[in-house]
Amino acid sequence: MGCGLASRQASNAAKIRPRDFVETQEGLIFSVVTHHQEEGRALGVLRYVKKGACWRKVNTPQADSLLETHYPYYLYDSPRLDARLHGVPVTRVVRHYQSQLRLAEILTPSSGDEIEEKVRGLVQLFEAGGLYSQNLGITGSLLIGVQQVGSDIDLVVYGQKNFQQARRIIKQALTKGQLDPLDETLWRETYKRRGCSLDFQEYLWHERRKYNKAVWEGTKFDIVLVSRPEEIKGDSRYFHKQGKRKLQAQIKDGSEAFAYPARYRLVHAEIDTVVAFSHTYVGQAETGEWVEVVGQLERASDGELRIVVGSSREALGEYIKVIPLP
Incomplete structure (x- = not known):
């Protein structure tokens, strides 16, 4: 649980991008997963619920149960995908947390937060490899300011070419010792959170060659691609x-x-x-x-x-x- 300080005003639907968060008047924060909206809804996954002045993270079963019991109007039966999804009518968005703008705030030091300081150093590593901060964003707990000492860093990379460049930078930095690989404990924690249907060794073999996660100054980080609108095939x-x-x-x-x-x-x-x-x-x-x-x-x-x-x-x-x- 954390009490975030970051806030954003509501924004128009066209600006809502994957890995941004949207907050509703009931104190629910959804992580947006796609550029595409259906019937005026931003499609995503419920991630945080407000408890008093603080935000509590929920997993998928908790999120589904909460919506079914108390907020069924955020469950959306998509006729196009033949699936039940979490969907927020954009008219109900009261705050829009934008990944790219939040990273820009973090890169302008205004606090002594340990994790934010690590973000600044990590971005410098990517910039030294030719990938500049205007092509990056931040998501996860850092996006809403509820990070803790043990929080991971979730970086967003905008554009296919930039993402592949980020993977190359991670691979080279691991070779040079500028980044550390995940140890077995971290890999097992990640595997447990995923709850996937592969056994651990199968999971590990696939993950190690992706070069989309590593450890920076003792903190695990991931990179995730957000394609640009022109790269998406409708x-x-x-x-x-x-x-x-x-x-x-x-x-x-x-x-x-x-x-x-x-x-x-x-x-x-x-x-x-x-x-x-x-x-x-x-x-x-x-x-x-x-x-x-x-x-x-x-x-x-x-x-x-x-x-x-x-x-x-x-x-x-x-x-x-x-x-x-x-």
């Missing part, structure tokens, strides 16, 4: 669930592996695409690799088939993993 089709499906196939195109949702084009006679809404399976496979996938088969309104991994945040019973060539 898809207005409607999808209908067909039941669970397991398959093995080769990745034809993994260029959108780190986007949200992650998208993997397949070499397969029936199914064109795997879409991953769970962050665990972002960046999971590369072009040319073979994967085993378990997820929900969906049929688009034009007849195309896809498999969705992450019908819930934890994606229990669903996964993507790289396998040896058959």
Whole structure:
């Protein structure tokens, strides 16, 4: 639980971007997950609930239960995705916490906060590698000012090219000893929070090669991609669930592996695409690799088939993993 000092005024819908937070009049803060809005709603996940003057973080089951019991109007049955989501009508947003603006505030030192000082040093490391702060943002607890001594740093990187550059910087900095890799304790904590359907060694193998997390001055940090609007391929089709499906196939195109949702084009006679809404399976496979996938088969309104991994945040019973060539 934390008592944040940061505040933002409500802003218009067009400015709400993924990894920004929106606050409602009831004292609920949602993390936005997509540029796309449906029926005037920003789609996201409930992350913080106000208790007195402080904010309490909630996990996905807690968030679902709270909304179902007390705030059902923030549950949205998407006709396009054939799924129940958290959706905030933009007319009910009373504060908009903008990732990019919050980072700019942190980079102008105004407090002796230990974690904010580490953010400034970390951003300097990225800038030394040619990735400048105007292409970065901050999310998570730092976005609303409720970070604590043990908090992680969640950096947002805007744009596909910038994100790949950030991964290269992390890889090089690990090689040079400027950053530390996660130790087994941190990896196991991350694995436990994810609650994924891979065993620990499988999870670890996939994660270590992504170069989207490391340790800076004793604090774990992650980077997450927010694609620019011009990089997003619009898809207005409607999808209908067909039941669970397991398959093995080769990745034809993994260029959108780190986007949200992650998208993997397949070499397969029936199914064109795997879409991953769970962050665990972002960046999971590369072009040319073979994967085993378990997820929900969906049929688009034009007849195309896809498999969705992450019908819930934890994606229990669903996964993507790289396998040896058959």
